Amino acid sequence: MTPPLVSPPGAEPSRFRPFRRVVAVLAMLAASAGSTSAQYGLTPGFPHNIEGLTVIGKGSASAAPDLAEIDLDVSASAELTSDAIVKFRDAKKRVVEAFEGLKLPNVSIVERGLLVDQKGAVANPYYIDYNATQKAKTEVQLSRKLVVKMSGLREMDEDAALQLVGRLLDVAQDAGARVGPPAPNPYYNVVYYRQGGGMDLVRFVLEDFDQLQEQAYEKAVADARERAERLARLSGVKLGPIVAVREISAASSNRLIMGGMEPPDAEEEAPDRRLESSKLRKIPVRVELQVRFEIHPTAQGGDQAKAPAQ
Amino acid sequence: MISARIAIAVALLAPALALGQGVEDGESKISNDDPGRPLQMSPASTEVKEALDDFERFQRRGAWERALKALYTIPDDQALRFVDGRDGFIIPVARKRREVLAELPPEGRAAYRLFYDAEARKLLDEAEGDDEQAKLERIHSAYFTTSVGDDAADRLGDLYFERGRFDRAADCWLSVLRDHPDTNLSPATLATKAALALHRAGRMSEFDELRAELEDRYRSETVTLGGRSAPPAELLASLLGDESPGAGSRADLIKDEAPLKLDSSIEPDWMVPIADSIEAGMTAAELNQWRSSPLSDATPSSSIDGSRLHVNFLGHILAIDLETGKLLWRSAAFHNLETLVNQPGARMTNPEQFTILAREEFLWCATRDLKDQNYNASFQLECRRTEDGEIVWKSSDLPELAPFEPTGAPLWNDGTLFVAAESQQNQPLPGQWVLAIRPRDGKLIWKTQVGSFRQSRQRFYYGQRQPTPRPRLLLDAGSLYIDTQIGVLARLDADSGTLEWGFGYQTAPTQGEIHFFSPYQQTQPATTGGGPISLGDSLLVKGAQSSRLYVVDPNRMTLEWERAIGKSARPLGADERSIYLGGDDLGSLDIQTRNLSWATRLPGGSGLGSVLVRPDGIRQMTPRGVFEIDPETGDVRTILRGADLGSAAGGDVLLTAERLITVSNRAIAAYPRGGDAPPTPKEKTPR
Numbered sequence: 001m002t003p004p005l006v007s008p009p010g011a012e013p014s015r016f017r018p019f020r021r022v023v024a025v026l027a028m029l030a031a032s033a034g035s036t037s038a039q040y041g042l043t044p045g046f047p048h049n050i051e052g053l054t055v056i057g058k059g060s061a062s063a064a065p066d067l068a069e070i071d072l073d074v075s076a077s078a079e080l081t082s083d084a085i086v087k088f089r090d091a092k093k094r095v096v097e098a099f100e101g102l103k104l105p106n107v108s109i110v111e112r113g114l115l116v117d118q119k120g121a122v123a124n125p126y127y128i129d130y131n132a133t134q135k136a137k138t139e140v141q142l143s144r145k146l147v148v149k150m151s152g153l154r155e156m157d158e159d160a161a162l163q164l165v166g167r168l169l170d171v172a173q174d175a176g177a178r179v180g181p182p183a184p185n186p187y188y189n190v191v192y193y194r195q196g197g198g199m200d201l202v203r204f205v206l207e208d209f210d211q212l213q214e215q216a217y218e219k220a221v222a223d224a225r226e227r228a229e230r231l232a233r234l235s236g237v238k239l240g241p242i243v244a245v246r247e248i249s250a251a252s253s254n255r256l257i258m259g260g261m262e263p264p265d266a267e268e269e270a271p272d273r274r275l276e277s278s279k280l281r282k283i284p285v286r287v288e289l290q291v292r293f294e295i296h297p298t299a300q301g302g303d304q305a306k307a308p309a310q
Numbered sequence: 311m312i313s314a315r316i317a318i319a320v321a322l323l324a325p326a327l328a329l330g331q332g333v334e335d336g337e338s339k340i341s342n343d344d345p346g347r348p349l350q351m352s353p354a355s356t357e358v359k360e361a362l363d364d365f366e367r368f369q370r371r372g373a374w375e376r377a378l379k380a381l382y383t384i385p386d387d388q389a390l391r392f393v394d395g396r397d398g399f400i401i402p403v404a405r406k407r408r409e410v411l412a413e414l415p416p417e418g419r420a421a422y423r424l425f426y427d428a429e430a431r432k433l434l435d436e437a438e439g440d441d442e443q444a445k446l447e448r449i450h451s452a453y454f455t456t457s458v459g460d461d462a463a464d465r466l467g468d469l470y471f472e473r474g475r476f477d478r479a480a481d482c483w484l485s486v487l488r489d490h491p492d493t494n495l496s497p498a499t500l501a502t503k504a505a506l507a508l509h510r511a512g513r514m515s516e517f518d519e520l521r522a523e524l525e526d527r528y529r530s531e532t533v534t535l536g537g538r539s540a541p542p543a544e545l546l547a548s549l550l551g552d553e554s555p556g557a558g559s560r561a562d563l564i565k566d567e568a569p570l571k572l573d574s575s576i577e578p579d580w581m582v583p584i585a586d587s588i589e590a591g592m593t594a595a596e597l598n599q600w601r602s603s604p605l606s607d608a609t610p611s612s613s614i615d616g617s618r619l620h621v622n623f624l625g626h627i628l629a630i631d632l633e634t635g636k637l638l639w640r641s642a643a644f645h646n647l648e649t650l651v652n653q654p655g656a657r658m659t660n661p662e663q664f665t666i667l668a669r670e671e672f673l674w675c676a677t678r679d680l681k682d683q684n685y686n687a688s689f690q691l692e693c694r695r696t697e698d699g700e701i702v703w704k705s706s707d708l709p710e711l712a713p714f715e716p717t718g719a720p721l722w723n724d725g726t727l728f729v730a731a732e733s734q735q736n737q738p739l740p741g742q743w744v745l746a747i748r749p750r751d752g753k754l755i756w757k758t759q760v761g762s763f764r765q766s767r768q769r770f771y772y773g774q775r776q777p778t779p780r781p782r783l784l785l786d787a788g789s790l791y792i793d794t795q796i797g798v799l800a801r802l803d804a805d806s807g808t809l810e811w812g813f814g815y816q817t818a819p820t821q822g823e824i825h826f827f828s829p830y831q832q833t834q835p836a837t838t839g840g841g842p843i844s845l846g847d848s849l850l851v852k853g854a855q856s857s858r859l860y861v862v863d864p865n866r867m868t869l870e871w872e873r874a875i876g877k878s879a880r881p882l883g884a885d886e887r888s889i890y891l892g893g894d895d896l897g898s899l900d901i902q903t904r905n906l907s908w909a910t911r912l913p914g915g916s917g918l919g920s921v922l923v924r925p926d927g928i929r930q931m932t933p934r935g936v937f938e939i940d941p942e943t944g945d946v947r948t949i950l951r952g953a954d955l956g957s958a959a960g961g962d963v964l965l966t967a968e969r970l971i972t973v974s975n976r977a978i979a980a981y982p983r984g985g986d987a988p989p990t991p992k993e994k995t996p997r
Contacts, residue, residue, distance in 0.1 A: 076909065077894065079857050079874040087895055087909040090944060094910060139876055173934060174949060176895075176911030 052243055053231055054292040057224025061215035062284040065204035065277065066154040068165055072177040075143030077119040088142040091176060095146060098175035099168075106152040107168065112145035148172065153204070161280060165202055200278040207274045209285055216287040221245075224291040232295060240294030248288040340398045340797075340814035347819070348796040348855075349742060351761040351812045354391040354403050358384050362393070365410060374421035381407055382426075389452075392812065397862075397869035400798070400812035404451045411455040412489035419492075423457050430456035437462070443469055450482065460486045460493040464500065471507055475805070477787045480507035480516075481865075498528035502535060502542045506549055511787045513865055515847040521546065570926065570970065571984030572938045572948045579969060580635025581953050581979040584610065584623060588644045600648035607958030608661030609919060611675075611719070612973045614964060615668035618696060619971065621978065622666035624651070625677040627699060632966060635980060639699045647680075655683035660778050663689050665719040667727075671696055672749055674727060676716040688715040688734055693752060703752040710754040714743060718781040721790075723804070726755060730781035730792055732763075739763050742781065744792055746807055756807035760792060760800045779839050779854035786844060789864070795839045795854040801864055813862055813869075818855035818877075840880035840892065845901070850889060852881050859889075859899075873904050882916075883923030888941065890923050892916035896930065896939060908944030912937050920962040922970075931961040931972050954979050 074095055076087030099109055118138040148168055153161055172179050180201045206212075225239075232239040275283045342351050361380045368377035388403055395401035395409075414422060430453035437445035446469065449462035467482035483504035486493050493500075501524055508517040524542040533542045540548065585606075589597055600606050610623035618638065621628040627641040650656055659678065666675040673696050678689045691705040705711035718730035727749045733741040741762045746755040779795030790804040797817035801810045839854025848870055851860045859875040862868065879893040888907065889899040896916040897909040913934040922929040927947065928939040935951040954961075954977035961974030969980040 076911075078876045078906075083876070083906045083909075086906040087897070087911075090909045091895070091911050094946075173913050174937075174946065176913065 052292045053228050053235075053237070053239065053295050054290060055224050055227040055231065056248065057220040057222070057227060057289045057291055058287070059216045059219025059221070059223055059289075060284045060286045061212045061219065062282040063206060063209065063212050064154045064282050065206045065280070066151065067205040067207060068150040068153050068161070068168075068280075069203040069205055070148040070150075070165075070168055070172060070179060070201065071181065071203070072146040072148060072172050072179055073143060074146060074177055075141060077139045077141035079139055081140045084140045084142050088144075092144065092146075095172065095175045095177045098171045099148065102167070102171060104150075104164075106150060108149050108151075110147045110149060112147065115141075115143045117141050117143075146177070158280065165280075169201060202278070202280075204277045204280050204283070205274050206277075206283040209273070209275060212285045213287070216285045217289075220287040220289045221291065224289055225293075228291065228293045232293075235295075236298055237295040238298050240296050242291055243294050244292040246290040248290055249286065339394075340816065341394050342392055342400045342812070342814060343394070345764065347814070348764055348817065349761045349794055349798050350764060351392040351400050351798060351800070351809075352390075352759065354388055354393045358388045358391070358403055359393065362406065362410070369414075369418065372417070374418050375425070377418070378422055378425055381410070390809075394814075395811070395867070397867070398814050398860075399867050399869075400814050401867075402809070402811070405811070408451065408454050408489075414455065419455060422455055426453055427456045427458070429453065430458050430462070434458050434462055437465070450485070454485065454489070460490040460495055463490070464495055467503065467507070471503070475788055476507040476511040477513065477789065477865075478803075480504050480511055480513065483507065484516075496531070496533070498524070498531040498542045499533045499535065501528060502533050502546050505546050509550060509553070513787065513847050515863075516865060568967075569984070570924065570929075570965065572927075572929065572936065572950045572970070572981075573984065574948050574950055576950065576981050576984075578953045578979040578981050581977050582628075582630055582635055582637060583977045584644075584974075585976045588647050592648065596648050599652055603648070603651040603656075605651040605656060605659065605661050606648075607975055608664070609957075609959070609961045609975055610973055610978070611665045612962060612964065612971075612978070613666045613668045613673065614966060614971070615670070615673070615696065618668065619964075619978070620666055620668040620673050620696065621973065622664045622675045622677060624661065624664060625680060627666070627673075627675055627677075627694065629696065629699060630978065632969065632971075632980070641694075641699055650680040653680070653683055655685060655687060656680045658685050662778070662780055663717065665716070667720045667722055668696055669722045669749070672702065674720050674722075674749065676720070689717075691716045691720075691729060691747075691752075693749065702750070705752065708752045708754075711745070711747070711752060714745060714757075718783065721783040721785060722749065723785050725749065726804070728783055728785070728790055728804075730783060733759075739765070742792075742794055742798075744783075744790065744802060744807065746804075758802055758807040758809050760794065760802075760809065760812070761798060782839070782841065784842050784844070784849075786864075791842055791849065791864070793839075793842045793851060793853065797853060797856070799842060799849070799851050799862070811867065813851065813860070815851060815853055815860050816856050816858045817853045840882060843881045843884055843889075845884050845889070850881050850884060852879060854880070871904065873899075878917055880917065882921045882928075885925060885941070890921075890928060890941070892921060892930075896921075896928065896944070898941065898944060910939060910944040910946065912939075912946075914960050917959070919960045919974075920964070922963045922965060929963050929970070931957070931963050931974060933957050933960060936963060936970070936972060950981065952979055952981065953977065 072095060074088070074091045076084050076091050078084040078087055096109060099107060119141040150164060150168060156164070169179060228239055275285065277283050340347075342353060361383050364380035365377045368374070368380060384403055384407065389407070390402055390404065392400045393403055393406050395406065401409075411422060430449055433445050433449050433453065437449075443466070446462045446466040449456075449459060450466055453459055454463065463482045463486045467479045470476070470479035470482065483500045486495065487497060487500055487504065501520055505517055505520040505524060508514075508520060521543065524546060528542045531542060532539055533545050535545060535549065538545060538548065588606075589600065592600065605624060608624060610621045612619060612621045614620075614632070617632050619630045619632055621630065624647070625642075626644060629638040629640070630636070631638055659680070664675070664677055666673060668674075672693055674691060674693050676689045677692055678687055691711065693702040693704075694700060695702060705714065705716070713734050714729075714731035715734055716729050716731050721728040725748075727747040729745045729747060731743045731745050733743055739762055742760040743757055744760060745757050747753065748755055781795055782793045784791040784793075785804060788804050789810070790802045791799060792802070793799045797815055799813040799815065801812075802808060803810060839852070841850055841852055843850040845861060847865060848861050848863050851862060852858070852875065855877065857874060857877045858872050859879070859881070860872045861870045863870055875891070876893055879891045879897075882890045882892045882896075884890065884901075887901060889901060891897045891899060892915075894915050894917065895909040895911045898907040899905070900907050912930060913932045916930060919931055923941075925941065928941055930937050930939070933956055935949045935955060937946055938948040938950070939945070940947050952972060954972060954974055957974035957976045961972055961976075964971040964973065965983065968983060970983045972979050972981070
């Protein structure tokens with residue numbers, strides 16, 4: 001039966017009646033969601049049991065980097081793929097031979113994956129040029145990232161390390177390799193960056209820092225205990241054993257990629273057990289812990305707390 | 311019923327399929343009439359093309375009178391215009407007419423002679439005195455297939471030979487041998503004369519071919535030349551004696567076989583700072599302003615003549631003593647350049663257009679005043695005395711030269727200055743011209759239009775500056791070649807300026823005129839193009855916007871081979887085995903296999919600056935010093951760091967008897983070349 005198009009005065013059109021039920025159900029759901037949110041919204045991320053004494057302890061230990069890394073890019077492009085292969089082969093050979101010619105036992109080269117793509121005009125997202133892509137003739141491009149690793153850095157003084165790093169940079173550039181991160185795209189630079197400027201030529205690395213980390217944890221716990229004891233003393237309570245510990249920050253890779261512009265590549269990703277710095281300096285391992293201690297009343301009870309010493 | 315429908319459908323679709331195939335085949339063919347090509351040589355009218363089509367049609371039917379009449383309806387002014395020829399060559403209508411007449415079958419030839427012999431004979435009879443050459447040329451051009459065409463060509467060959475135009479003489483005699491099979495002249499005599507002329511013109515591959523023919527085909531005949539009679543090969547040998555092959559008058563083919571030894575530790579004999587002079591006393595803001603301008607990266611144009619180096623840096627002309635490095639004179643100081651280069655007019659200026667050439671007591675430079683804020687202010691040609699820099703003449707003051715803007719490096723030969731130029735006035739689109747100028751007073755000897763641009767000049771106000779291709783000139787055996795770098799190599803007669811032919815090669819299509827922002831492209835070194843380069847009797851051509859490399863025989867007018875190559879590649883030089891290419895990398899291409907033998911990437915690439923290519927090594931200036939490369943392997947032998955590191959994109963390397971000169975935006979430095987010096991100062995072709 002077709003509902004009448006004209007309803008009596010004061011009556012809702014019958015075709016709107018089912019929507020009233022839907023609106024009522026939605027309102028109930030919304031109210032319910034609001035009350036749930038209210039329950040948790042007051043203490044987000046905090047334990048509900050707030051008994052005891054909670055402090056934050058900080059500790060750090062540092063050590064000089066033991067490794068320097070230089071990223072090189074070897075690439076070649078040509079109209080004919082066979083030409084690109086010859087160019088790429090020669091380019092890589094000359095870079096590798098140049099470093100081999102140094103005859104330095106503590107210098108090695110690690111190759112990353114081979115990228116096969118095309119060279120040519122790229123559409124400019126900020127400039128409308130409808131013909132740019134059609135006009136550009138693409139060329140096959142082969143490229144590979146090489147990482148030059150120089151170990152034993154810790155045993156050198158700063159001057160010797162600098163001399164060696166400088167020599168490696170010179171050799172790489174003379175061999176025709178592009179040193180450092182890829183040339184920046186001026187448009188993408190607006191929205192994408194790497195922490196630390198992203199244009200560093202050399203990366204100083206601290207690997208295998210377990211012992212250093214251990215020291216930092218010890219210092220953090222000690223710092224927490226010291227803070228807690230001070231608070232306990234001032235509060236007139238007796239400090240009990242630690243009942244909970246939470247890591248606020250701990251030593252890890254210091255690289256950061258923002259904005260999700262560059263999907264992480266498993267091969268390119270820095271290993272977990274290393275710390276990197278763009279500066280030749282001691283690399284700190286910092287640990288921050290949230291520690292909760294049990295507390296017990298002293299003989300004077302809470303009176304001391306209520307009436308601190310004058 | 312179904313099969314009938316299929317048959318009808320196939321019958322209807324067949325022409326479309328055939329048409330589609332034809333279009334696809336035609337896409338690879340270079341045509342002067344293709345509207346997407348940036349430069350068009352003066353095209354023949356539609357009527358001319360229709361006349362040639364009519365000739366073909368009537369010829370197939372054997373209607374000789376109508377066929378020949380169609381050919382001779384072409385007016386004389388159209389005979390000098392251009393149509394597509396074979397192998398990408400673009401030829402004058404007169405040449406096309408001669409080619410189709412030379413291919414006539416015997417009955418067509420007989421008909422042709424019936425109609426045109428009388429006219430040709432009349433011209434031949436009139437060919438006396440002052441009109442002799444003109445009348446003979448007319449017969450050779452328009453009536454070569456007549457029964458007196460061979461006689462006229464022979465006489466014309468003699469005339470050219472007497473006047474020292476061996477290349478033209480050889481062409482006349484060869485045309486009889488190749489295209490006049492029923493000649494009553496002695497082929498052995500013609501071949502001997504042609505071989506002699508080819509030898510003197512330096513066209514050695516053709517000479518070797520003809521000499522082999524003389525030794526084989528005509529060995530039993532006797533030829534009389536110069537009062538001597540002998541078998542042709544023997545006579546040729548006796549006439550040539552110890553005469554060495556003519557090298558034509560190729561301006562860039564200066565051999566310097568003396569050794570050049572670069573040592574990484576050598577110190578400069580002297581240095582003239584450029585960047586430091588400009589930047590001295592600048593505040594941080596001024597320095598930033600100066601360095602942010604692309605003009606601060608410009609490599610000065612330079613030219614060596616005798617004991618002096620002349621430099622044109624953004625219109626500032628300097629003369630430097632090569633022995634001491636002392637600045638002899640300069641046209642202006644570098645003060646306030648940082649302000650000038652950031653003015654709107656200067657931002658539109660292409661620094662590569664500043665060129666210089668010095669010879670004898672004069673120098674000629676293409677320059678413009680940076681103070682002129684007109685976006686469209688043109689460059690002008692200036693002649694100065696090398697002694698003191700005094701201006702002798704300016705093209706803007708001369709009515710004949712004022713309408714032209716010099717666009718490429720000038721070329722000097724035997725008292726004539728050749729300049730590639732663009733026309734400025736009275737035309738909707740500019741034209742590519744070649745001017746021959748009397749160097750002392752700027753008098754125009756001849757001017758020839760090579761073609762018309764299909765687009766105006768591109769300008770980039772912001773964004774990446776793309777180098778505009780600059781035409782390049784090459785003089786060889788009386789012929790002047792201009793590679794426009796945008797799709798046409800053309801040959802002109804150096805004496806008269808007659809445009810003989812063009813060779814159309816693949817190039818990037820036309821683009822917009824003005825780019826307020828340039829489209830973003832992946833960062834890559836810019837390249838300026840190069841060539842044409844002589845490969846024996848052949849020419850190597852690679853346009854700045856082309857992704858193909860061509861080797862053409864300019865005398866036989868054939869395309870020998872072509873090959874795909876990166877757009878950024880540019881020819882730097884060649885020897886018997888290899889072609890050396892710049893661009894993103896420095897590379898060597900094996901001439902026999904046409905494979906890339908090696909490639910070496912140098913700091914900053916090899917796209918800009920002049921590179922010294924010699925059998926004992928290739929030397930290129932880079933921002934990290936002068937690199938010496940082994941031509942066999944591409945290995946870097948030595949790096950001369952020098953005293954002028956950090957140049958924007960390397961620079962030019964020049965060689966004198968005593969020194970290696972590097973010219974960059976940072977400085978001009980002279981280093982001892984080591985080894986034994988050659989007897990006379992030498993120089994590479996100016997940029």
